[in-house]
Amino acid sequence: MAEDNLCIALNQVGKFVDTPDGKLDIVNNISLDVKYQEAVVIKGASGSGKTTLLGLMAGLDQASAGEVFLFGENLAGKSEEQRSAIRSGRVGFVFQSFHLVQGATAIQNVMLPLELSGVDGAHDQAQQSLHQVGLESKTDTLVEHLSGGEQQRVAIARAFAVKPRVLFADEPTGNLDATTGRQIADLMFHLRDQSGTTLVLVTHEGELLERGDRQILIESGRLLNGAAA
Amino acid sequence: MFVATVITVGIVTSSQLVTERIGLLLDRQASELLAADMVIVSSAEFDPAYRQAARQRGLQVSSSVSLRTAIFVDDDPRLVELKAVDDAYPLRGRLERAREVAGERSVSSEIPARGEVWVDTKLAQLVDQSLSLGETSFDTRWLLTFEPDRGGAIFNLAPRVLMNIADMPATGLVVPGSRVRYRMMFAGEQGDINRFKIWLTENLKPGEEVQDLENARPEMRQALERTRKFFALAIVLTLVIAMAAIAITARYTASREAPKVAMLRAFGISQKNLFRYYLKQLGGLWIAATIAGIAVGWVTQFPLQWALDGWFGRTLPQVYSLKPYFFAGLVGLLALAGFSLPYLINATATPPMQVLRTAVNRRSWLRGLLITGSAVVAIFGVLVLLMQSSMLAVATLAMVLVCAFALPLILGWMVKLLLFSSQRRFWLRQYLLSRLQASSRGAIYVMSGFSLVLIAILLIAVVKDELLGSWQEQLPEDIPNYFLINIRSDDIAAVGAYMQQHGIEASTPYALARARLTQINSIDVDEIDFLHPRADNMVRHTFNITHASEIPDQNEIVAGEWLDPDDPRGQLSVEQGMADRLELEIGDELTLTVGSKTLRAAVTSIRTVVWENFKPNFYLIANPGLLADLPQTGLLSALIEEQNKADLRRLLQRFPSITLLDITELMARVRNIVDKASVALQFFFLFALASALIVLLAAIQTGRHEREIESALLRALSAHTNQLYRVHVLEFTLMGALIGFFSACFATVAAWLISVQFFNIEFHFSASVWAYSLLSSCLVLTIAGIMVSRRVYNVSPMKILRS
Known part of the structure; x- marks a missing residue:
């Protein structure tokens, strides 16, 4: 059973896949705790298993071994729908490739998860969120007409609009130049400080690494340091 | 998907409207064999209320009385079939008369004047003589060479004598006990006739019966039924094409929606909510497409009417029923729900992990079954809805399913065989074949969809040319007259x-x-x-x-x-x-x-x-x-x-x-029906081609983005545009050859089944089907390849790579 003050807890978690050459371990025997309001940065080389670990922590994927607790609930044996219900309204995401809905405006992108969650006043909430990321003048612009930095701002606005307890970010600055990346990182941490949201961030960018409360290093699917909060 | 649904609804609206109108025309021509749209017969006089009720409903009414009586010809007694008609006769069709047996026939808009009779050609010697009927003498003015309602019991006819009904009482032939046949004939708009028939059926007295084409002319009924079956088959095949377009576009839409779904599921949006969201969108699309499709269908009936009027030699009757529009909407809903919902359900099940890593969307057998089952229900629903013969519907469904299942397997196997049959020496060939296999089942599905479309078109062509030809052969010139x-x-x-x-x-x-x-x-x-x-x-x-x-x-x-x-x-x-x-x-x-x-x-x-x-x-x-x-x-x-x-x-x-x-006249009428069926089928063929074009465009659209990315990458890696252009065009040509070959195989088998099992028509192997199939498929797909490649190479590689 996870402790009450833990937002995420992993207990000897493993993830493997079957290949023609036998079982391949992607993540192996990882135990890790993340407290509420903590900012944890996961770092590692390409192919080290950091994105898989993020997916397991967020309940996007099911662990092959061990237990994952999110908001105190054990995700083991839970269906995708049940895991989805645990995330609903409590989790935000920011991705490297933005994952915005093309052909829709900035505000429509932010509103979409709110509306689908049945949130009242989705429009106002989305507008406020876009204001927070400095895009109040671009609310009705189609996302494909925005720059990379602006698109990532929309994605951050979308993530924070649901008022998440935890925000998962996968290489949020990976597709941006250094200056824009810095602005995005500032924005994300600023919003996190304002809202007290827990932050789990996967990156290999030095600057972002420095800004986390704790760094976790992963190599070949194994945790090298930073397991304990 | 919207365009494909508009086309589906448009096809149904237009084809339903036109077939209803052609059907009405054929019914009307059939009515000419009854001299009316509906007839009641009895051995006793009819209640005058019938006439009154019919007139109140806006129908025309005519009466006749017939009986057998003897006349004397050269002092020999002869039994004749005497028929007395009123001024309104015939309500449908026309009378023809001549002065002598071999003389010129003329159409008459009149009936015999009072005091005169017209006689059968068999009684030609009576022309210009006096003829005694009962207590009255009549002048025999004309030979009656044709009357539309010569009657169902053709083998029992005695020579006809036609007279004016106003003269009948004076003959004294109608007395209690005489075997008189009274007929009351009605004509008018189909709706009025149907309503009157309902009223009449409830009010008929014992001994009175409604006569229709069924008991009047089995040969005409069979010809008409066969024509309707031809129509229904042509419509269904056209619809198969339109539905293939919906399926291809739905698959494309669903695959495009997958990243969005993965993102939303990562945010914790439940599958149920996502499904509801897509259902709402689909509902909106259906409403808009139905309105647009009905408008398209309604408008296209006018050029068709214009074309068919010329061929048919008369105006097609109007249809005032809402049924065609209702059917069109329903078919659109069935097709849309049946073909796109399963894909959307599948899309809503996109694993959220896909937001982090492009994982394969795990397709369970249950979801596969759902997609297939739903498509089967949709096709079957549409077929039963539109076709009279449910057996034909089941058989067509079975054939469509066999094609739909077998084609991806066969085409996939064929490409694999070509791909690995020799060592990878010739890069162009290997690249080309791997293109077919890649993107990968997508290309195979598009090929299968296009193949299904081609099969449907070939079948319509077979029905139009081969089956109708065989039917016409059953009516050779030297049949008895x-x-x-x-x-x-x-x-x-x-x-x-x-x-x-x-x-x-x-x-x-x-x-x-x-x-x-x-x-x-x-x-x-x-x-x-x-x-x-x-x-x-x-x-x-x-x-x-x-x-x-x-x-x-x-x-x-x-x-x-x-x-x-x-x-x-x-x-x-x-x-x-x-x-x-x-x-x-x-x-x-x-x-x-x-x-x-x-x-x-x-x-x-x-x-x-x-x-x-x-x-x-x-x-x-x-x-x-x-x-x-x-x-x-x-x-x-x-x-x-x-x-x-x-x-x-x-x-x-x-x-x-x-x-x-x-029976020359009757024969000519049946031949006429066969010819009209052929003309009408030309029209469905055009529709089929139009929807096939949509499938083609949908197919092109499906792989466009992947092609753009791929070509941008290859161009960035210094590949010559001409080189890539040739490969892409060749890819499409090869696809065309494969599709053409398999489509011809399936179409031949299906045509054999349809002709032998359902139309009872001898099947002839058609080499032209193979030629058309291979040539048209190669040609169309090569042109498509050129179009696709042009568009792909017009896009800046920088733009693609940046996107």
Whole structure:
């Protein structure tokens, strides 16, 4: 059973896949705790298993071994729908490739998860969120007409609009130049400080690494340091 | 998907409107055989309320009285069929008259004036003479060469004498006890007729019956039914194409939606909520597409009407019913739901992990089953909705399914075979084939979809050219043009011998008796609830029954064994349509009344009859022993050429009881229906081509983005545009060749099944189907390849790579 003050807890978690050459371990025997309001940065080389670990922590994927607790609930044996219900309204995401809905405006992108969650006043909430990321003048612009930095701002606005307890970010600055990346990182941490949201961030960018409360290093699917909060 | 749905709804609207209008036209032409749209007959005078009620409903009404009476021709008594008609007669069709037998025929808009009669060509010697009918004398002015409602019981006709109904009372022929046949005829708009028929059926008195085409002309009914089946098949095949377009576009849409779904699921949005969201979008799309499709369908009927008016030689009647629009909306809904919902359900199940890593969307067998099952239900629903014959619907569905399942497997296997059949030396070939396999099942599915479309088009072409051609062959120029009826049983052999002696091509003479079916397996037919709507009509009428030791030409046994001449027990061979309607099976015992006698016989065989061949055809054929000692008359059909006319005259002088029936006009009408069917099918063919174009565009659209990315990458890696252009065009050509080959295979098998099983038409292998299939497929896809490549190479590689 996870402790009450833990937002995420992993207990000897493993993830493997079957290949023609036998079982391949992607993540192996990882135990890790993340407290509420903590900012944890996961770092590692390409192919080290950091994105898989993020997916397991967020309940996007099911662990092959061990237990994952999110908001105190054990995700083991839970269906995708049940895991989805645990995330609903409590989790935000920011991705490297933005994952915005093309052909829709900035505000429509932010509103979409709110509306689908049945949130009242989705429009106002989305507008406020876009204001927070400095895009109040671009609310009705189609996302494909925005720059990379602006698109990532929309994605951050979308993530924070649901008022998440935890925000998962996968290489949020990976597709941006250094200056824009810095602005995005500032924005994300600023919003996190304002809202007290827990932050789990996967990156290999030095600057972002420095800004986390704790760094976790992963190599070949194994945790090298930073397991304990 | 929107465009594909608009096309589907448009096709249904337009085809339903046009087929309803053609159907009405054909019905109207059929009505000309009744001289009205509906007729009631009785041996007693009708209640004047019928006439009043019909007029109140805006219908035209006409009455006639007919009876048999004797006249004297050169002091010889002759039995004639006297018919008295009013000024409104005929409500449909026309009368034709001539001054002499070989003289010019003219259409008459009048009926005989008071005091005059028109007589059958058989009574030509009476023209310009006085003719006594009962207590009155009449002037014989014209020969009656054609009257539309010559009557269903054609084999029992005596020569016709036509008079004005106003003269009838003066003849004194209608007295209590005389065998008079009263007919009241009605004509008007179909809706008014239908409403009046409902009212009339509720108010008919015993002994009064409604006569329609069913009991009037089996050969016309079969021709019309066959035409409708052709239409239905053409529409369904066109719809298959349109639905393939929906399926391809739905698959494309669903695959495009997958990243969005993954993102939303990562945010914790439930599958249920996502499904509801897409359902709402789909509902909106259906409403918009239905409105647009109905508008498109409604508008396209006008150029079609213009084209068909010219061909048909008359204006197509208007359709005021909402049914075509309702059907169109329903078909659009079924097609959209059946083909796109499963894909969307599948899309809503996109694993959220896909937001982090492009994982394969795990497709469970259950979801595969859902996609297939839903498509099957949709196609079946549409087929049953639109087609009269559900068996044909099931068979078409089965064929579509076999194609849909088999094609991806076969095409995938074929590409694999080509890909790995030799060592990878020739990069272009390897690259080309891997292109077909790649993106990967997508390309195979698009190929399968296009192949399905081509099969449907080929089948429409087969129906249009080959099947109709075969049908026309069943109506060769040298089929009989005369029936010789009322041959006395003693004269049958002598008449046959006379024909042979004078080299006149004639059928075997048949002895006829009129029978009424009274019991099936000792249960009165009145007490049996038949499921078939036409069954009651059949048991109310008398049939011609004949005996034969050999099965007549173009009849084919489909169940049981042909009559055994050595078996003394009563045996009957029943026509398949009659057996279906009355639910008769081999071994059932039928009780028939012939005159005052009752016969019992077992059904020993069920056979098909080609009614349109104009040879003597029968619902019931008995073994010779069964009809012995019963009153019979003879019948034969003959092809009488101009040079034989004199022989025919001598024959009629020698056997004065014979009535000669000229069926040239009837034959021309059936031929006309076949020709019209052919013209109408051209129209469906055009529709099929239009929707095939949509499939093609959808197919092109499906792979466009991948192609753009790929070509941008290859161009960035210094590949020559011309090089890539050639590869892409070749890829499409190869795809075309594969599609053409398999489509021709499937179309040939399906055409064989349809023609033999459902249209009872001999199947001929068509090399042109193969030629069309291969050539058109290669050509169309090569052009598509050129179009796709042009668009792909017009996009800046930088733009693609940045995106």
